[in-house]
Amino acid sequence: MSESHEANRWADEGTSLAGYTLKKEEEEDFTFDEPCLKKQKTSSACLGHPTSLPSSESQVLRNELNMTWDMMELLSTLTCVERWVCVNIITLLREENTVPFIVRYRKEMINHMDADAIRDVQLVFEELCSLAKKTQSVIQTLKKDGVLTAELEQNLRSCRSADELDHVYSPYKKGSKLTKARRAKALGLEVAASAVLNTPHTLDLRTWVKPGTEGLSSVEEVATGVEHILADMIAKDPETLTHVKTLCENSFVSIQSSVSKSALKEREQKSVQDIDKFHLYFDFTCNIQRIQPHQTLAINRGESLKILTVKVNIPDRVKSDFTRWCINNRWRLKTNAREDVHAIIRKAVEDSYKRLVLPFLTRSYRTKLTSAAEKESIAMFVRNLRQRLLVCPVRGCVIMGVDPGFRHGCKLAILSPTSQVLHTDVVYLHNSGQQKEADKLRHLMIKYSCTRIVIGNGTACRETESFFADLISRRCFHPLDVSYCITNEAGASIYSVSPEAVKEMPDLDPNLRSAVSIGRRVQDPLAELVKIDPKHIGIGTYQHDVSGGALKAALDSVVQECVSFVGVDINICSETLMRLVAGLNAGRARHIVEWREQNGLFINREQLKLVKGMGPKTYQQCAGFIRINPQTLHRLICTESIQGEVAKISPHPVPAVPDKSAPKKGKGKTCVNVPASFNPLDQTCIHPESYHVAQRFLSLVGGSADHIGSLVLRQCVESKVSTSSVEELARTVDTTPETLKLIIDGLTQPPGFDIRQNFGQADFKQGIVSMNDLRVGAVLTGRVDNTTLFGAFVDIGVGRAGLIHKSNITLDKLPVSQRRRSLALGPGERVEVRVLNVDTQRGRIGLDLIRVLQ
Structure with missing residues (x-):
């Protein structure tokens, strides 16, 4: 169960706080206004359904945006959230309420939505506000350049996405070549283009001919200029764009990638090592509606590295249907005309599709695919981070944190039940003199009554695990009942040299600080992991292929959510x-x-x-x-x-x-x-x-x-x-x-109640199993270590995580509460799996999900 569901308990009342006084002249009001859901409560309306934003707030929002569309209607459409909920969410956010506060204490105002859903609405709202701000900036620029017309301003204020805005604005950008349509308009052919549409029977192109003037020296040049103006009008017409998008939706539009010529040449010269990583996409074609997010991000990365070339394939049938519709419907001539005028409109439609509409559709598809893939990737990061932070703490025992290593030894830190550093040391377990180091370990374990060992999963992890497992099997720590676990040490080395770590442990060597961090990650994962930049914790995939700002904002938000809900x-x-x-x-x-x-x-x-x-x-x-x-x-x-x-x-x-x-x-x-x-x-709470x-x-x-x-x-x-x-x-x-x-x-709830007790805890063990011991068909239990857009990696205790491909994560294998999530599994969840294949040479294990253990 996700933490946002676990902790969604909150109140919706106002109060006055007695016993608090201030001098009147400096009075600061700490009373809380009653939420508007109670003010809006009527016998005929559902609780918490405001009909609109408060008039002053609504007017401020309209003045800020100044677009032709209604913000709340569009927001509701884009997010698939009811309008009244969108109104409440935006009102609460504009009143500087935080997402955790809204989710816990204003639940009925948001129709019981969780934190992720609130953030989705917030993100779309911010994108629309950014679009409106950019539109206003574009309008001011065009006005200053003297090219803004009422029609152009209307088209700009009607744009509902950054792609649409760029499509309308691009011909007028400074530094870009004067478009064919603008050159034709500069020659005065706009009147002729209007005549083609409205009074074609009176049009005589010969009257526009001016010998010696480039673009007007012949009837053919005049006709070409008129075609360019008409093509531009067609490509920017909202109804036309809507129709062509509908045609594409009903057709098989695909994205295709292939290896680039430059990459092939470099591979022959053996100068690039990354080319073979993209071999799956050397000859790749997929329906635009079925491509997976991780495939989109991989293709984008390959393209940015100039290893792949990518194009969107739109069937020829779309072009023929589009041309027919334009000529016979939307851009049909209003009166009878000569054949040469019909030829102008036909050529204009074909030119518009090939030169303007098709590139616009390609850009739109690529942008939508990338945006959807980035959002899914960020959602995966968020879900992984939440479950990593909410791992149940291991309390009430002394723990030894071990940062494994070969040449420089294994760094040790013994921590009290309250995470105080009791002792630090370095032992060399993988050199000669192992018995001496084993005796030292036994002395330390018994001296501090340490029963739990936490080993980082970095270099020498497997060898260090084997060493401790051997000591435990030989009962070297008797009479203590000692066990160990492996934990993810991602980010520990970065934290160990941070100013925060220096301030917290000024007298410790950075390597020893890493051992302290590794031990504390099991004692209290939330308190320790919040010290590290979320992107260094080792969660998710493709973090370098998504927007850095969006990823940071989402991860920071979920950290705040987890810390707040735990308290x-x-x-x-x-x-x-x-x-x-x-x-x-x-x-x-x-x-x-x-x-x-x-x-x-x-x-x-x-x-x-x-x-x-x-x-x-x-x-x-x-x-x-x-x-x-x-x-x-x-x-x-x-x-x-x-x-x-x-x-x-x-x-x-x-x-x-x-x-x-x-x-x-x-x-x-x-x-x-x-x-x-x-x-x-x-x-x-x-x-x-x-x-x-x-x-x-x-x-x-x-x-x-x-x-x-x-x-x-x-x-x-x-x-x-x-x-x-x-x-x-x-x-x-x-x-x-x-x-x-x-x-x-x-x-x-009992004293000291912690919502994390409902989540999994680190798994301690006393023995070791290797990949060589695995057999196809064997049924094992493990814990999800990380999830990606293509599957979940599960630690089954053999030193290598096995992969459950997303095709093996089906609804019938999941608890009902997890079926609405995109991949449904997250770090820390215990699962029962079946071994499908073992590749010892490549270190890969294929798993099938049997069930999620509650």
């Missing part, structure tokens, strides 16, 4: 992790850490308002994702002796704090008073804007906030829900069902 304990959270919470950034996270260092622990969420730069909007966006864990408070206060007495708030010990306020320093801020007592609701609803519900079921997560409260809630539906209870406490569902989850 952070503000009293122990690192600055690196905190900056990724929805609504926060590097500066705000730094101010939170500084406040914590200067004023001590956070006792409640309200104290966030005391932090510099924490305005009402920022507080609204981040508050629901920040936790105040009472167990952490108790442990830290006792350890650091911050306060002598600790109050007992059953079932968790919580510090008793004097009721005092702290000053908030910042521009325009003078004094802020907030409650200084612990609020049990601050440890839950319930947003502060719904606390009053949660208190009403607790009163209704006869429970207390002091018993959050206890068996007693769970029984009270279950009893009430079993006698009344959630919808009825929601009406009783004056809220929405989704708000109540989130509140119920927050009140009944």
Whole structure:
């Protein structure tokens, strides 16, 4: 199950926060407006269906775009999302709401869409806004050049894609040659072209002849100029373009690639090594509607390297049908005309198709294929990253991280259950003196009671795994029950020399920092992996063939989503992790850490308002994702002796704090008073804007906030829900069902609940299997290591990942919840597979998916 489905529990209420005061002249309103879905609620309308944007917002948007099409209608058409949902999404985004906040706390306004779907709508909206901005820029340029006409401006403002805009604008670009149509118009032949269409019976081309003038010296030159003007009109006519696209949709349009002559010549000279990598596309033809995204990206890469030549094949039947339709329908002459005039219109149509329409169609197809392939590739990255970040942490044990190596030895880092570095060392396992190194390892393992070993999957991984497996089989670590796992070390070396790593571990050698990072990736994957640029984590494919900006934005967004939905304990959270919470950034996270260092622990969420730069909007966006864990408070206060007495708030010990306020320093801020007592609701996913609803519900079921997560409260809630539906209870406490569902989850989840516990954990083992042990037909279990556009790579414990080709990932083998995803599998998922083939020479294993293990 995807994380966005796992964590889509949120509320939809407004509130006023008592106990918060400001001086009137500097008052900052931290109350939250009620979501518009409640304001729009009527007996005849579905909950959350606004009929339109607020008038002022709608007018601002229209003024900004100034296009002939309606933004929301077009957005709805392009994304296949209902118009009212598009209106709500854009309204929320323009109000600076973050995607995680929208998905969790504004669910009914977005019709229960997940984060990926919201981002898709956001991306298309941004593309349309960019198109409108570019159109306005083009219009200003043409106006300055003195070539803008009312008709041209209308055509520009009607464009619905960048391709269409480029098609209309390209003849007028500076630096480009004067087009044939513009040269003919400059000679004054536009009137003649208009006469061909409207009054062909009166047209006499001889009246336009001017001997000695280039382009007008003969009747033939005049006719040619008129044809060019007509061809240009035909190629830019929206109705004509729509018709030819329809003809193409009903025909077999294919894309074809072949090896280029220059590549063949270079291969003969053996000067290029990459040519054979594209051998599948040396003679490749595929229907434009059936080509796979990875094939599109591979062809594009081959073309950019000048190894492949690519063309789009449109059947000749399209040309003949198009010509017939133009002559007999759209561009039919209005009156009887001589044969020479009919010849002009026929030649104009043929010239328009060959010289203008066909290249436009080719560009459009290539652009659409590339755009679709890039989006699918980025979606794959996003899905892989989400599942990699949400791997269940391995808690409560000492771990040894191992960065394997030959010549420079294996770097070790022993980490405490809380990820503190206990010891670092280097051992040389693959040289002489192995027994001495084995004794050292045994001493370290027993000294620190280390039972888990995490080995990076880089150079010497297989040999290092074999060494540890042999020690375990000989019971060298007795009486400890030791096991090991292999983890992806992608990005560890890059992180080890980053300024962040130097700041965090200033006294450690970069190689030893890599070992620390490898161990922490299993202890808490999310907290460790967010320190690394997502594109270096080793997920997905073709990352260099997609838009770098779009990929970075998507990956950064999913990191924020994962961090927010998991939640952070503000009293122990690192600055690196905190900056990724929805609504926060590097500066705000730094101010939170500084406040914590200067004023001590956070006792409640309200104290966030005391932090510099924490305005009402920022507080609204981040508050629901920040936790105040009472167990952490108790442990830290006792350890650091911050306060002598600790109050007992059953079932968790919580510090008793004097009721005092702290000053908030910042521009325009003078004094802020907030409650200084612990609020049990601050440890839950319930947003502060719904606390009053949660208190009403607790009163209704006869429970207390002091018993959050206890068996007693769970029984009270279950009893009430079993006698009344959630919808009825929601009406009783004056809220929405989704708000109540989130509140119920927050009140009944056990202390320290982590949504990642529903995801897979690293697989530890004690023995080793090699590829030579595999047999065709053998049934094995494994864990998905990475997914690509053509299949999923599965770690089956033999040192090489096997590939399940996408053709073997069929709906009947998948759980219902995963059938709507494009490939349906993601990193970390456990699967049962059958070995189809083993190629030991090439190190390849073919697998068939049997089922996904829940």
